[in-house]
Amino acid sequence: MNIPTLIISVVFMLFAGTWLILQQVRALRSSAKSVDAEDRLRQQVAELEQRVQTLERIATDKQTKLREQITSL
16 A cells, blocks of 8 residues: 555544544434433423312312302302
8 A cells, every 4th residue: 555545544444434423423423412402391290180189179179169169058
């Protein structure tokens, strides 16, 4: 293998390696964004579950039933 061929091969390998590393970095960034979105969705679901529990408690509260019975009289 002569010197010019060796130089061209090394340059090609450097470019190919750089491109592969950039592809991996881009993939990691996109997966990090999807993890952040998933965490936000999990938080929203937890908040909504808490709200539903509060509404269920209000709807089944004995005091509320008592007030409704008194008002209906």
